[in-house]
Amino acid sequence: MNPRQQFAATASALVREDPSVALVYAEISGQFLGEVERDHPDRVVNVGIREQLLVNVGAGMALAGLRPIVHTFSSFLVERAFEQVKLGFGHQGVGGVLVGVGGSFDVAAGGRTHQAPGDMALLDTLPGISLHAPSTSAEVDAALRAAIASDGLDYLRVVAQTNEVSYPHRPGRFHVVRRVPGAPVVLAVGPALDAVLAATADRPATVLYANTIRPFDPAGLRAVVDVPEVVLVEPWTAGTSAHAVAEALREVPHRLLALGVDRRHELRRYGRPEEHVAAHGLDAAGLRASIAGFLAAGSLRAIS
Amino acid sequence: MTSTYEELPRLMSLMTGDEKHSAAATSTLDVIWVLHDRVLSLGPGEDRDRFLLSKGHGPMAYYAVLAARGLVPEEWLTDWGSFESPLGLHPDRNLVPGVEISSGSLGHGLPLAVGTALGLRARGVDSRVVVLVGDAELDEGSNAEALALAAARGLDALTVVVVDNRSASFTTPGRIVARFVAEGWAYAVVDGHDHDALASALSARPGRPNVVVADVSGPVRPVAPAPSTHPEDAR
Numbered sequence A: 001m002n003p004r005q006q007f008a009a010t011a012s013a014l015v016r017e018d019p020s021v022a023l024v025y026a027e028i029s030g031q032f033l034g035e036v037e038r039d040h041p042d043r044v045v046n047v048g049i050r051e052q053l054l055v056n057v058g059a060g061m062a063l064a065g066l067r068p069i070v071h072t073f074s075s076f077l078v079e080r081a082f083e084q085v086k087l088g089f090g091h092q093g094v095g096g097v098l099v100g101v102g103g104s105f106d107v108a109a110g111g112r113t114h115q116a117p118g119d120m121a122l123l124d125t126l127p128g129i130s131l132h133a134p135s136t137s138a139e140v141d142a143a144l145r146a147a148i149a150s151d152g153l154d155y156l157r158v159v160a161q162t163n164e165v166s167y168p169h170r171p172g173r174f175h176v177v178r179r180v181p182g183a184p185v186v187l188a189v190g191p192a193l194d195a196v197l198a199a200t201a202d203r204p205a206t207v208l209y210a211n212t213i214r215p216f217d218p219a220g221l222r223a224v225v226d227v228p229e230v231v232l233v234e235p236w237t238a239g240t241s242a243h244a245v246a247e248a249l250r251e252v253p254h255r256l257l258a259l260g261v262d263r264r265h266e267l268r269r270y271g272r273p274e275e276h277v278a279a280h281g282l283d284a285a286g287l288r289a290s291i292a293g294f295l296a297a298g299s300l301r302a303i304s
Numbered sequence B: 001m002t003s004t005y006e007e008l009p010r011l012m013s014l015m016t017g018d019e020k021h022s023a024a025a026t027s028t029l030d031v032i033w034v035l036h037d038r039v040l041s042l043g044p045g046e047d048r049d050r051f052l053l054s055k056g057h058g059p060m061a062y063y064a065v066l067a068a069r070g071l072v073p074e075e076w077l078t079d080w081g082s083f084e085s086p087l088g089l090h091p092d093r094n095l096v097p098g099v100e101i102s103s104g105s106l107g108h109g110l111p112l113a114v115g116t117a118l119g120l121r122a123r124g125v126d127s128r129v130v131v132l133v134g135d136a137e138l139d140e141g142s143n144a145e146a147l148a149l150a151a152a153r154g155l156d157a158l159t160v161v162v163v164d165n166r167s168a169s170f171t172t173p174g175r176i177v178a179r180f181v182a183e184g185w186a187y188a189v190v191d192g193h194d195h196d197a198l199a200s201a202l203s204a205r206p207g208r209p210n211v212v213v214a215d216v217s218g219p220v221r222p223v224a225p226a227p228s229t230h231p232e233d234a235r
Helices: A003-017 A030-039 A051-063 A074-080 A082-091 A119-123 A137-149 A190-199 A218-222 A242-248 A273-279 A284-296 B005-016 B029-039 B060-068 B074-078 B109-122 B141-152 B175-181 B195-203
Strands: A021-025 A044-046 A067-073 A096-101 A130-132 A153-158 A175-178 A185-189 A206-210 A212-214 A229-237 A255-261 B050-053 B129-134 B158-164 B186-191 B210-215
Touching (some): A003 A067, A003 A096, A003 A137, A051 A067, A051 A074, A051 A082, A051 A096, A051 B109, A067 A137, A074 A082, A074 A096, A074 A119, A082 A096, A130 A137, A175 A190, A190 A206, A190 A229, A218 A242, A229 A284, B005 B074, B029 B050, B029 B060, B060 B074, B109 B141, B175 B186, B195 B210
Parallel strands (some): A021 A067, A067 A096, A096 A153, A130 A153, A185 A206, A185 A229, B158 B210
């Protein structure tokens, strides 16, 4: 089962298990949701091609006391309907679980209209939101169940690209995948982990993994920063979490290399997801070159 | 209700500082008053009727009615909009007792009302959901999305009241009603200052989603005689 099918399976199970859970979607993924919709027509609602409505119907259900899952492609869920997310959930002060699919690269051949590398940066402007990037089907299942069990506003970014190994869902605490004392730190977020591990296999580096990036884990990062070099790798807009790194290390002189989807140019290419990953320098070869260049560029010195 | 309609001008003057800014001159006052005084069953319980003010700008009438209901202390009215006040130029449900939605940006209330009505129905709560929108606000495309789904899902608990003060640009005669009727809504058009007509139209539950257009474009009437507070007398 791929991550998107896992989302549909877990969401359907949650609707069946818990009468306070609702599922709202906008045609997308309907091929996976027909059965639960037939069984629970009051709590599973397809709104049609109406994304502004999608988000506010979910928010309205939350106002009525339900815990809604709100789902479509990330581009339409977050970018098209952002004000509905900001006001319907954030400003009303109600919770919900937004689940976007597609991410930055899944629909590479579809072009810019179906790619949402800016979703995390946009949502990061909302106070208190939790941002999850589960990167295996098992992580999708765990993250969705945990998000439903909480009462805040959660976003799950479900994409086709996966890592080899699943890590537990524990918001606010990064996973230490490899610890090399005295070495630079690479923080790999979501499905960037496997490429990071491949890119650093032949050099000393401590590797952290985050499948939840908000809340951030400032203490976990500080605990492994032995030398003043940090590399952040996010498979969405480059530098989205740079401010969180800066805040975590505000008392620690450091250099930061923030890698991700190029924010200066629109790629304007079709093709396959792995070609887009490579074009943004996020495959193992690209990461290896960027990290080597960053570390070779010199160490931190006092400005005088 | 702890106050009467005649007291609303004084409550509103606490915000406007202008007694001559009469109650009836505010387009939404009569609709909000009649809903609260004669139509809706309100209170703190989960089974209360919901009133959603989507047209969040110009909330003086709403605040005055909340003060008349005893939910907002009168002293809040005098410094509304200030840094220390819970009463803003657009209401915030997290700050003001009795307010169901935070509004201000147009075109959100009706979609939220559709979600609320769906959610209440899923929970087996048979409360009414009444949302007040402005005629110009209906130009926000989000409303078109919402009124289509409301009809398709047969949301008979949902009523939209359109306060029509002819403020929309690029309009055509009859378009407000036509938009709803095209999707299968029931409708009524009434004088937006006529309390009995408003109470009758807003109390109706025709078995499908219902729109009441409250026309406030006509001549402003003097403050009406004290209406009865007994719902039975309104019918």
